[in-house]
Amino acid sequence: MTIGQRPRWRYIYDDLRTAIERDELPPGSRVPAEMSLAEQYGYARNTVRTALNALQADGLITAGAGSLGRTVRRRYQIFFDAADFERGVYHDNPARAQDQWKADVERQGWTPRQIIRVDWLPAPRDVAEWLDVPPGELLARRRRVRLVSRPPSDPEMPLMLADTWTPEDIARRVLTDDQGQEYCPLLEERDVVVRGGIIRAIGINQVEFEDMIVPRMPSPDEVELLDLQPGSPVGQHARIGIDDTGRRVRALVSTWAGDRQVLRYRLPVPSPEE
Amino acid sequence: MTIGQRPRWRYIYDDLRTAIERDELPPGSRVPAEMSLAEQYGYARNTVRTALNALQADGLITAGAGSLGRTVRRRYQIFFDAADFERGVYHDNPARAQDQWKADVERQGWTPRQIIRVDWLPAPRDVAEWLDVPPGELLARRRRVRLVSRPPSDPEMPLMLADTWTPEDIARRVLTDDQGQEYCPLLEERDVVVRGGIIRAIGINQVEFEDMIVPRMPSPDEVELLDLQPGSPVGQHARIGIDDTGRRVRALVSTWAGDRQVLRYRLPVPSPEE
DNA sequence: ACGGATTTGTGCGTATGTATA
C-alpha cells in the first residue's frame, strides 16, 4: 500500500510539523480535524490518526474530544534556579527565611501554591542508591506539589513535584516553635519556613550538593499530578545533600514539566590555575 | 464498546507496565507478540497495538519488524559533569589541555569518538535570544556528534550533540599552531585541544555561565543523529558564556539521550551569611 | 436543562507490505 519511500501518514506529519515550525500554525491554534485532513489528502481517517498521534507523541499538539479538538501546544519558560552565585541564591540559602521557589516564581509574575503531603515509603532503587541505604528501607517522603496561576484567578497550572527523601533518624529531628512546641519539620504537611532552611536548622551541616539531571517520560501518577498531555517529557532533578561527615543526608527529587519550566544554573567561571 | 472504566487497551498497558516496573520483564527481554497478547486477552490485534504504542511512546519498550520484535528498553547511566568544584573540573577548565568530555567518559570505561562539522546557519529563535543577536543572523555552528563504545569494538552508541554557536567576529578569531600556521579553532572540523580551552585561548575572558536545562522530544534530525527510539526524550543543556564586558559570547547547546546519559553538577554549599 | 453538532476516542475486521533471523 505504501507507494513512495515515505509512508502516507508521514506526509501529513511532515507537512504539519513544518507548518508548526514556521509558525504558520502558531501555539494555541487549531489543527484541522481528522476528517477534513482525510478528505484533503484522500486518505482514510485511521491513516490521518497515525500522523496526528505521532505529532502528539512528539509533544507538538494536544488532543481532546469534542470541541476541544487538537491545538498546537503552548510552551512556557518559567525559570527555577538551582544555583545562582551572582545573587547568592540557593534553594537552601541560609540567609533567607522565605521559600526560595515561591520567591523566584513570584518575581516572574506568577502566584504560587504548594500542596504538601508526607508518607513513609520503602526506598525506590534510585533513591536508595543516592542515599546509600538498602533498597526498601523505610524513608520519609515529603512531597510538595507546586502550582502556579496568573494573578486574575486563572485556573492553576501544576509545575513540578518536589520530593524530599530522608532517613528516619533525620526525619524525626525536632525544632521548637514560637510557643515552645516541638515539631518535626520534615514531617509537617504544611509550609515550614525556617531561617537558614530546614536541613540546617535541624543541625545538619551540608557541605556539598550532587545534582543529577535526566529527561524521561512521566509515570501515570505524574501525568495525573502534573496534568500532563501525552508526549510531554519531564525533567528529573535529584539533589543529594552531603554533610561534613560525608554522609548522604537527603535527596531532593524535583520533577518538572518540560513545556512549562526551565531549570537554570548561574555559575562563576573559575579563574585559571596558574 | 468500552465496558469498565478503563479502555481495554489500558489493561494490557497497565499489566505490562507493572511487570516491567517489578522487573518481571527485565531490560532487554522480549515483550509477547501482538497476536499472542490478542489471543491471551481476547482482544483484536489493533487494540493490543494501541497499548504497545503507548508503552513505546512512554519510552518503556522498543519495536522492530520481524524477529527483532519488541523488547524492554535498556538504560545506561553515563555521567557527564557540567560542574565539579570538588575536582576543580569544568568543561572549559583552563588548567586541562584534554577534552573534558572524553576524559570523563573514558574514566567510566567507555571509548569516545567525536564527529565534528561546522556550518554557517541563521540563528534559531532560542539561540538568538541567548546570544542577544537578531534572529536569523548568520552564526557559526560547530557541531560535535559524540559517540561511545565499550572497548571490544562493539557498535558505537551516539550519546549527545554538542553545538557551539558563536557570532562571526568571535568565530573568525585565529590561533597559531606549532608550525606557525594561523587557523580558526571554532571553524575547524577536527578535534582542537588547547590548554585552557578554545574560548580562553582566543582572548575571551568568560566570567559567568548561565546554564538552562529543559527536557523535550527530539526533532526528526536528532532522532537520526542520536539513533533514538520513538518515546526517547532528550535533555537540552544550553550554556551561555558571558565575558567580562557582559557580552554573551557563545552558546554551547548539548542535547543528550535521556536513556543513556545523566547530567551532573557537583556544587559546594555556600556557608551562611552571618 | 436539554439536544444537536462536532470531533476525538475506542474497538473491530481485514489485507498487504517489509524487515529480520
Next chain:
DNA sequence: CTATACATACGCACAAATCCG
C-alpha cells in the same frame, strides 16, 4: 527462501466529551 512479527492502510460503528443554541 521462509516463517515470524511488526508496519501500513482501509473501512466501519459506536462512545464520550465539549460547546452552543
